[in-house]
Amino acid sequence: MSTATPNASSDVLDFVVHKANGLKGLVDTGLQSLPRHISNHQNEAASKWGFFQIINHGIPQEILDHLQDAAHGFFGLPNEERKKFWKGKSPTDTAFLATSFTPLKEKVLEWKDYLSFRYIPGDEKSQTLWPSVCKDPVLDYMKRVEMVIKKLLELLLTKLNIMSNDQYKSIEHRVVANGSKNRVSVPIFVNPGPDALIGPLPEVLETGAAPRYKPILFQITSVFL
Template sequence: MAPRNPNSEKILDFVVNKGNGIKGLVDTGIETVPDLYILPIEERLLPNNILPYDSIPIINHGVPLHVLDAVKEAAYRFFGLPYEERNKYWAGNSPTDTVTLKTSFVPQAEAVLEWKDYLSFRCSPRDLESFPLWPPVCRDEVVEYMESAKSVIRKLLEVLLEGLKVKQIDKAREYTLMGSPIVNLMYYPHCPNPDFTAGVRPHSDISTLTVLLQDDNGGLYVRATENDSWIHVLPINGALVINIGDILQIMSNDRYKSIEHRVVANRSKDRVSVPIFVNPGPDAVFGPLPEVLESGEQPLYKEVVFSDYFKYFFSKKHDGKKSMDFARI
């Protein structure tokens, strides 16, 4: 990574080291996007790369509308707190490692930062023991959202695994599929030059599934199967977007494909979204399922410990689906 210019170093110190995040930078009244956030032209989302149709989120999923609205409001409420209150949960300051406020993706490994902050909650049963240490302005809503979504997550996994000849999800397999879920409150403040930067760069998630709740402002794009085109996923009130993650692609031996996606910045409006990353337990070992390989099919991936895959993913910038090379044979 090339050395940053002195101004970029000052901004990096303000945003990352001092824990102000992109929220704090926007609150200073900046009128242009700093160099630290400007993407190379070849990495920007251009109008001629956007297809004129939309993907379809799911509705009638069983999560009450008031629960969805409440967790979105909670996200806005947290990021509306004064710096001193938000900073209590910044990485290194938080009273527990089960809740952490971060910015961009991996700032130390990125030449160009992403235009976002996020508050990340680990939500396994053991992690929930830290609930009293979580931010009071949003903790109840996060837990209610996670608990309400469990049934739809389970049903989706049962249907998807049935297509892989898995007859039932027992306790051991449940841990491998969904043992350590994470809920993020994602915050994308308005941006003076949204075409120059990215809310999130193109990537696929390392989850089994990702269940995403958008607010009304939109900004999510998924990669199409043709050329280098992208599809805008318009927000629908009460709907959830379901993305297959890398883990399910590996377990299915490429029958299912993880979804590459990105988020654009918005000139005039702040945006929040609330993804649930349905992850394996940290020490779960996963690879192509025996049911998939029983007919003699050759595995495309080796067996991997999830915590190792997780560490690898968070050691570098978002870079399409290249993280899957970690498990590829």
């Protein structure tokens, strides 16, 4: 086997796990596709469970630690400082503070405050207006995770629901909060441009399955509250 281009499923396992190159090492080889045996595992996890874990992604632990520290740092600011970034009052629409506090709508109380960032590569102008207490850690993380996200989407060759024709569904999930300790989550949502036309991928319909969705502009499907 050439360490530059592992192809057989056994070679990939050996290269990634046994030789400790990790997924990042596999990406760095320039490999364009994986053996069907490997992609089948990803497909099964995405279609049956809706989750899978990525390890050896190449993002240093200190970057992740700094990101969590940045989140705690922002929410630890005085209320008057946080309010400067409240949704609708923030100096930029790419970073704002909001809340899910809707007691009249929720049967189960899962209230949270959240700081939302919309990362657009090259948009330094709006990024200069992000909260200074967490701007640099967030940007450092975003730039690194962007490479992982792109490769993951290339390997899966699909997106949730519409583009996979309901093969991959967004699974409802819950996290049990600790009643005595603050909890921080850092989710990332990857979206196409607002003018992108999305619909079931042709590859998904090759088996003869009928399309469950008509092509539609992505911006029509997006609602953020």
